[in-house]
Amino acid sequence: MDVYVMGVAIHPAAEAVRNLRLEEMAYATARAALDDAGIARAEIDHVTLAASDEIDARGITSMLLAAPSGAYLKDEMRVTDSGLTGLHLGAMRAGSGDLQLGLVVSWSQSSVGPLEDIARMRGEPFFLRPIGLNFAIADGLQAGAVAARHGIGEVEVAERVRMRMQAAASNPRAVRRPVPSTAEVAQSPLLTHPLRSGHRAPVTDGAVAMVLASGDWLRAHPGKRPLARIAAASWTVDRYQLDGERLGGSALFDAALKDVLARAGAGSIDALDVIELEAQSAWADVALTRALGAGSRVSVSPSGGAWAQNPYFCTGLVNAAEAALQVSGRAGPHQVKGARRALAHGSSGFAQQTHGFVMMEGVSP
Helix, strand or coil, X not given: CCEEEEEEEECCCECCCCCCCHXXXXXXXXXXXXXXXXXXXXXXXXXXXXCCHHHHCCCCHHHHHCCCCCCCCCEEEEECCCHHHHHHHHHHHHHCCCCCEEEEEEXXXXXXXXXXXXXXXXXXXXXXXXXXXCHHHHHHHHHHHHHHHHCCCHHHHHXXXXXXXXXXXXXXXXXXXXCCCHHHHHCCCEEECCEEHXXXXXXXXXXXXXXXXXXXXXXXXXXXXXXXXXXXXXXXXXXXXCCHHHHHCCHHHHHHHHHHHHHHCCCCHHHCCEEECCCCEHHHHHHHHHHHCCCCCCEECCCCHHHCCCEHHHHHHHHHHHHHHHHCCCCXXXXXXXXXXXXXXXXXXXXXXXXXXXXXECCCC
């Protein structure tokens, strides 16, 4: 793709943002991304929003959030699946030849509303909604399925939680938390067998924004240096039915991964330096890491992933921002030395029904 990341901003990590309205969070993050790129709002010609009406507790959330996100009198579009889906659309818009310079903005302030109650309303109304299906139950079903299919056990899962939280401890963009022992994780309350509360990535508030430019715009502005090139993107949606194959298999994850590697000309997974996975539970984390099949030279979720910060709707876009920072050498203490290719993964839906990838490549000076 002939599309470039010019600037990124991630809202300061917090379990709950109490001192700002959602509009203020979106404004501050969009403003910070423009400042990071050294670009004025007047220069952009389009804005892509990624947000959930349900989580935001607004009938049409973009009616209130578009202007603070920089979209006043700009060409604006919105997606409702996930933050990373917003990046997919934003990148295609910048690569279309019709638009040149734009913002992608996503946010999630789930502390103001009960996320699991919102999840129950997403269930199929005649069967799943009456039995109270929510994210915890779906993640528990997935945990049981991957345990049975792949032989994953609680010891490995507890160790994965500890590993991710140790990585998050070195990430300046992570929520500060004590790193639990594996025993503390294993003894945390049981939610839906075999899923325990300690196996789930804590949900946080947050926002993320990214400035994208077309290749034509960049060539017309030789004084501007991008952070990364978006080399490829791919996404897929699995069926809604929560059967054993859907929960325990990885066919669509594998297909999207193969597609993005081919589009980027990467050859194999071991041609990458960094992969930032979105996994809402450690059971999913272990299963997806196995599905990747990456060698030891590839660093998986050096940021800590969802255990660093997890603004539920836009965690995948946070991963994309982390990937761009890695290939530009700006990740901070968890920087992977010499990183040139970083793959960001995002997911959405019950038990990770959708999977999306964006490949970031470093740009030579």
